[in-house]
């Protein structure tokens with residue numbers, strides 16, 4: 001079983017990750033991991049922190065001469081900002097008074113985290129609840145992406161809405177979505193993309209923040225990843241879990257999920273056809289590539305809704321947790337909109353689940369073993 005653990009505070013010394021259950025003999029290109037880390041850092045609407053960080057991975061174990069060993073892969077991503085925070089974040093000797101936060105931000109983990117873990121200082125919560133942690137998930141996902149490349153699996157992601165500015169929902173080709181890589185908001189339509197940037201600028205000027213929607217495509221999948229036989233083996237359920245665990249993601253749908261709910265079955269279900277040369281095929285993909293909790297061979301299409309960033313420069317009303325008096329929420333330096341960045345996290349989180357299911361189906365010891373079983377499966 002593939003498992004990923006993350007550790008690290010946002011302004012602490014370093015983030016850390018462990019990938020357990022990764023097969024042996026997979027060639028790892030560290031530049032590709034750095035590219036994915038950079039993709040996550042980019043995106044219009046990010047705040048000052050991204051000018052400080054330039055995420056790089058330092059592999060500590062589980063890889064030798066560029067190939068995985070099958071043993072746990074451990075790695076670090078250092079926080080450059082630690083230099084500015086060392087005196088407040090040192091694990092053994094930190095100034096815990098000067099940067100104390102007692103006015104929790106509505107929508108962040110601040111208030112409930114402080115109540116739950118018994119803190120007087122919300123900083124103890126925000127350091128770990130911060131989406132800084134997603135750098136580790138992207139690095140881990142990038143390892144999995146490189147594993148899946150051996151099986152011709154490809155993924156792409158694009159932003160379909162920022163606030164109220166949205167592109168038309170329609171099936172897109174991979175080539176079209178890859179174009180979004182060059183857009184500062186990861187939007188396939190340059191005109192809408194421009195309007196998305198303008199709405200982010202306007203929100204920033206107002207001291208406000210924005211959310212949005214992104215869409216993930218994964219293609220080249222074999223039939224039968226996931227299973228219908230037990231609730232916790234359903235692939236859509238597992239993907240939703242991974243995606244909902246990303247900070248600020250509040251909705252996940254497969255295919256035309258919510259729109260399908262408003263239509264009769266005759267307009268929703270993807271009819272089944274067969275031709276000798278083509279085999280079994282469909283002409284529509286309203287289901288988004290998953291039926292009965294299993295891949296059906298069509299591309300997986302998932303849309304995720306991200307709520308607006310909780311930190312507002314024009315702060316919302318809150319209370320001081322020490323005195324109970326009405327105050328304004330704390331203003332940490334913040335992103336105005338992080339939907340383009342979150343879309344990359346979503347893509348990598350989804351690939352991690354696909355990798356886990358791939359290993360479950362085709363064996364997880366070595367790449368060669370997986371390849372053989374994958375070929376056998378394909379020839380059925």
Ligand SMILES: Cc1cc2nc3c(=O)[nH]c(=O)nc-3n(C[C@H](O)[C@H](O)[C@H](O)COP(=O)(O)O)c2cc1C
Pocket residue numbers: 047107108109129130131134246247248249307309310311333334335336338341342345
């Ligand atoms: C890539 C990314 C960047 C984020 N940047 C910020 C930020 O700068 N400021 C902020 O308040 N929240 C930011 N968030 C959202 C918070 O981390 C998130 O809302 C918070 O942890 C509470 O969790 P929840 O929204 O899942 O309930 C970001 C989320 C993501 C995915």
Ligand SMILES: C=C(O[C@@H]1CC(C(=O)O)=C[C@@H](OP(=O)(O)O)[C@H]1O)C(=O)O
Pocket residue numbers: 010047048049050053129130131132133135247332333334335
């Ligand atoms: C550091 C990252 O995102 C951070 C996520 C985040 C939050 O509250 O989630 C708050 C901000 O942190 P800071 O207070 O240091 O500016 C973001 O920059 C990152 O994505 O690498």
